[in-house]
Amino acid sequence: MSTSITRADCVARDQQDPLRSLRERFDLPEGVIYLDGNSLGARPKAALARAQDVVSREWGTDLIKSWNTAGWFELPKRLGDRLAPLIGARAGEVVVTDTTSLNLFKALAAALQIQSTGPNAARRTIVTERSNFPTDIYMAEGLTQWLRQGYSVRLVDSVDEIPAAVDADCAVLMLTHVNYRTGYQHDMAQLTRHAHANGALAVWDLAHSAGAVPVDLHGANADFAVGCTYKYLNGGPGAPAFIWVPQRHQAAFAHPLTGWWSHAAPFAMSHGFTAVDGIGRALCGTQPVLSLALVECGLEVFEATTMAAIRAKSLALTDLFIALVESTCAQHPLGLVTPREHARRGSQASFTHPHGYAVMAALIARGVIGDYREPEIMRFGFTPLYTSYADVWDAVAILKDILDRESYDTRLERSAVT
Numbered sequence: 001m002s003t004s005i006t007r008a009d010c011v012a013r014d015q016q017d018p019l020r021s022l023r024e025r026f027d028l029p030e031g032v033i034y035l036d037g038n039s040l041g042a043r044p045k046a047a048l049a050r051a052q053d054v055v056s057r058e059w060g061t062d063l064i065k066s067w068n069t070a071g072w073f074e075l076p077k078r079l080g081d082r083l084a085p086l087i088g089a090r091a092g093e094v095v096v097t098d099t100t101s102l103n104l105f106k107a108l109a110a111a112l113q114i115q116s117t118g119p120n121a122a123r124r125t126i127v128t129e130r131s132n133f134p135t136d137i138y139m140a141e142g143l144t145q146w147l148r149q150g151y152s153v154r155l156v157d158s159v160d161e162i163p164a165a166v167d168a169d170c171a172v173l174m175l176t177h178v179n180y181r182t183g184y185q186h187d188m189a190q191l192t193r194h195a196h197a198n199g200a201l202a203v204w205d206l207a208h209s210a211g212a213v214p215v216d217l218h219g220a221n222a223d224f225a226v227g228c229t230y231k232y233l234n235g236g237p238g239a240p241a242f243i244w245v246p247q248r249h250q251a252a253f254a255h256p257l258t259g260w261w262s263h264a265a266p267f268a269m270s271h272g273f274t275a276v277d278g279i280g281r282a283l284c285g286t287q288p289v290l291s292l293a294l295v296e297c298g299l300e301v302f303e304a305t306t307m308a309a310i311r312a313k314s315l316a317l318t319d320l321f322i323a324l325v326e327s328t329c330a331q332h333p334l335g336l337v338t339p340r341e342h343a344r345r346g347s348q349a350s351f352t353h354p355h356g357y358a359v360m361a362a363l364i365a366r367g368v369i370g371d372y373r374e375p376e377i378m379r380f381g382f383t384p385l386y387t388s389y390a391d392v393w394d395a396v397a398i399l400k401d402i403l404d405r406e407s408y409d410t411r412l413e414r415s416a417v418t
């Protein structure tokens, strides 16, 4: 490739990489460069034995006793406590449960409820970005329409419009910390401060942040947060999501999904609902134990390093990828949509190309797995736990080859999942 960075340079950087040994904790197929950990994290090796143990011993042998003896009932909280340090939360403030969509619904319902009883009771809008992940907007719209009290969702078209949109009618500012398409990272502390100064609560979606970038929810004084465990946290396909309710909001935390798991005495089987104290209020019903159990295998890997070390390598990987793409593929119509500024960048690098879908399909066919997001965006996620500098070099060499030879098929039909 016509660049000053050689593959040997990348191999040398890998030898100096303090996270290098963590790749051994993951099972990745031979010949695959996996740049899609932002969508579905790779499998921790430990997950296979854990799944086997849950199915054969905990379920097969110990049967229903396992709710107590294997700690199934406590699992959402135990995992929440283990996840908490990654997002600047404290023990007893996080549960792993349900989906991100559902947890967002609970957080928004609770935030609107808190606002409705104070000096901001007349406020009726939830402010978010049009570029937010669609399910977040769908859930907010579903909730506001269901309430039939004049609530609505206000969409803004750029980051610059957010401050003014937090006006006298704004009850909640709901933002996704790192944008799923562009990788743009908001200044959580500053926007939360702005929301509070203007009477709004701040709800954060950490789907592309947890395990990807350092997050300090308490430092930012955020109000509620939700996020995924199947992306950068490597919890497995469809693994339950998480919700954070800080201690200061727990007594007032109320949502309409008042299932028996959030009851003060679920096995009293009593008539009438009494919410349990603490983070257990964020639960609803029986959890998928198999999926939940595997989340622990993903979290364990993070305990062998720090988010600061992960962030340093993430920025180095994305810097390298951007530099190599821009120097070796300069004659092709690629456009970087991810911020160059480190503070504003998540752990991905996205490029537009007029035939982005076809080029990504060609990359995947050659073992470089990223993904595609409308419109025209090729998205490459970088997971420092298992991605090497040589992987980055090899991925760009294959991209360059595909583009130079135009070896992609522009008539491809879209798959159901892109």
Ligand SMILES: *Cc1c(COP(=O)(O)O)cnc(C)c1O
Pocket (backbone or CB within 6 Å): 099, 100, 101, 102, 132, 133, 135, 136, 176, 180, 205, 207, 208, 228, 241
């Ligand atoms: C991935 C993602 C989700 C996924 O929601 P689920 O309910 O788990 O399917 C939600 N919001 C954002 C911002 C995401 O990136």
